Amino acid sequence: MEISLGDRLAESIRDDGPMAFGPWVEACLYDPDGGFYAAGGSAGRRGDFLTSPEVGPLFGAVLARWMDARWEALGSPDGFTVVEAAAGSGTLARAVVAAEPTCLTEGRYVMVERSAALRSVQPTNAMFPGVSLSSVAHLADVGCISHGVVLANELLDNLAFGLLEVAGGRWHEVLIDREPAASAGEFREVLGGPVDPPAPVDAAACDPGARIPVQAESAIWVDTALGLLGVGSVLIVDYTSTTSAMAARPPSEWLRTYRGHERGDVPTNAPGTQDVTVEVAVDQLPDGAVVATQAEFLGAHGIAELVDEGRRIWEERAHLGDLMALRARSRVTESEALLDPSGLGGFTVLEWVRSSKVRSQ
Numbered sequence: 579m580e581i582s583l584g585d586r587l588a589e590s591i592r593d594d595g596p597m598a599f600g601p602w603v604e605a606c607l608y609d610p611d612g613g614f615y616a617a618g619g620s621a622g623r624r625g626d627f628l629t630s631p632e633v634g635p636l637f638g639a640v641l642a643r644w645m646d647a648r649w650e651a652l653g654s655p656d657g658f659t660v661v662e663a664a665a666g667s668g669t670l671a672r673a674v675v676a677a678e679p680t681c682l683t684e685g686r687y688v689m690v691e692r693s694a695a696l697r698s699v700q701p702t703n704a705m706f707p708g709v710s711l712s713s714v715a716h717l718a719d720v721g722c723i724s725h726g727v728v729l730a731n732e733l734l735d736n737l738a739f740g741l742l743e744v745a746g747g748r749w750h751e752v753l754i755d756r757e758p759a760a761s762a763g764e765f766r767e768v769l770g771g772p773v774d775p776p777a778p779v780d781a782a783a784c785d786p787g788a789r790i791p792v793q794a795e796s797a798i799w800v801d802t803a804l805g806l807l808g809v810g811s812v813l814i815v816d817y818t819s820t821t822s823a824m825a826a827r828p829p830s831e832w833l834r835t836y837r838g839h840e841r842g843d844v845p846t847n848a849p850g851t852q853d854v855t856v857e858v859a860v861d862q863l864p865d866g867a868v869v870a871t872q873a874e875f876l877g878a879h880g881i882a883e884l885v886d887e888g889r890r891i892w893e894e895r896a897h898l899g900d901l902m903a904l905r906a907r908s909r910v911t912e913s914e915a916l917l918d919p920s921g922l923g924g925f926t927v928l929e930w931v932r933s934s935k936v937r938s939q
C-alpha cells in the first residue's frame with residue numbers, strides 16, 4: 579500500500595525531530611508522490627486559483643509587446659530567447675505565441691515548469707509550426723541566454739519559504755512537529771531557537787507572535803536567472819509586500835492556502851492537498867529592479883490599444899458572432915480584471931535589466 583505524504587512527513591519528524599517550515603512547504607507543494615503540484619494542482623478556471631494568464635489571452639498579448647520592445651532595444655538580434663518560468667500548463671505560452679511577437683520569428687520560447695503533470699499538457703512545437711517552442715523542468719537546463727528575457731508570473735510566491743515568529747523579544751524559527759498523542763497525520767507548529775531575521779526588522783519592537791517569511795529561495799532564483807542572462811531582462815509579476823509590513827499584519831493575510839478556488843486550511847493540515855503561497859517580500863530580493871504595478875506595466879505596453887482594437891473588431895463582426903468577434907469582445911472584460919487596482923492590477927512587476935543598451939519603457 580502506498581504511504582501518504584502526511585504519513586511520510588510524520589515518520590520523518592518522528593525520526594529526525596521537528597522540521598523547518600521551508601522543507602515542509604517544499605514537500606507539501608512539490609513532493610513527487612503527493613505534493614500539490616505533482617498531484618495535478620494548477621492555475622486556471624478548472625484548477626485551484628485564477629492568475630492573469632488564465633483570465634484570457636490579453637495578458638500574453640501585452641507581454642508579447644514587452645518582449646518585442648526589449649528585443650528592439652537590443653538591436654533586434656536573431657536567436658532572441660524568451661524563457662517563461664512557472665509555465666504551468668502553457669496558457670501564457672499559447673497566448674504569447676498566438677500574438678506573434680516579431681522577436682520569436684528567429685528566436686525561441688522555452689517553458690520552464692517543475693511539475694511533470696503540467697509539462698505533459700503544455701503546447702508543443704507540432705501545434706505551432708514556425709515557432710521554436712520547448713519545455714524543461716529547471717531553469718538551469720536552459721543554459722546561458724546571450725540575449726533574451728526571463729519572466730515568471732506568480733512563481734516566487736510559490737517557492738518554499740521559512741517562517742520566523744517573535745517570542746521573548748527575539749525572532750525564532752517556526753518548525754513543524756507531530757501532534758503529541760494524535761494520529762500519525764496530524765501536525766502542529768513549535769518554535770525553534772533564536773535566529774537572525776532575513777531583513778532588519780526589530781523583534782523587540784514587534785508584538786509577541788508577530789511573524790515574517792524568509793524568502794531566500796526567491797532571492798536565489800532571481801540571482802540564478804540574472805546569472806544566466808547576457809543582456810536582456812528578468813521580469814517577475816507577483817503579489818508583494820515588505821518584511822516589516824508583514825511583521826505588522828496577521829500572518830493569515832499574507833500566508834494563504836487555496837484549494838478548488840476556495841481558501842484552504844492552515845498550512846499544517848492535509849499536506850499536499852492545497853496550494854501554500856506567500857506574499858513576496860521585495861526587500862529580500864536582489865536590488866536594482868524597476869518596479870511598477872501590473873496596471874502601470876500593462877498600460878505602458880499597450881493594453882488600451884489592444885482593447886480598442888478588440889472593440890473595433892467586435893463592432894465589425896458582432897453580426898457574425900464568430901470566435902474572432904467573441905475573443906475581441908472579451909478583451910474588454912479581461913482588461914477590467916487585469917487592471918483592477920484591488921486585484922490583479924495591484925500586483926507588482928519587477929524588472930531587472932542587464933545591459934546599458936536596453937531603454938526602459
Ligand SMILES: C[S@@+](CC[C@H](N)C(=O)[O-])C[C@H]1O[C@@H](n2cnc3c(N)ncnc32)[C@H](O)[C@@H]1O
Pocket residue numbers: 615621622629630631632663664665666667690691692693696715716717730731732733736737
Ligand atoms: C502559482 S503557479 C503559476 C502558474 C502560471 N505562471 C500562471 O501564472 O498561471 C506556480 C507554478 O510554478 C511552478 N514552479 C514552482 N517552482 C518552480 C521552479 N523552480 N521552476 C519552474 N516552475 C516552478 C509550479 O509547479 C506551478 O506550476
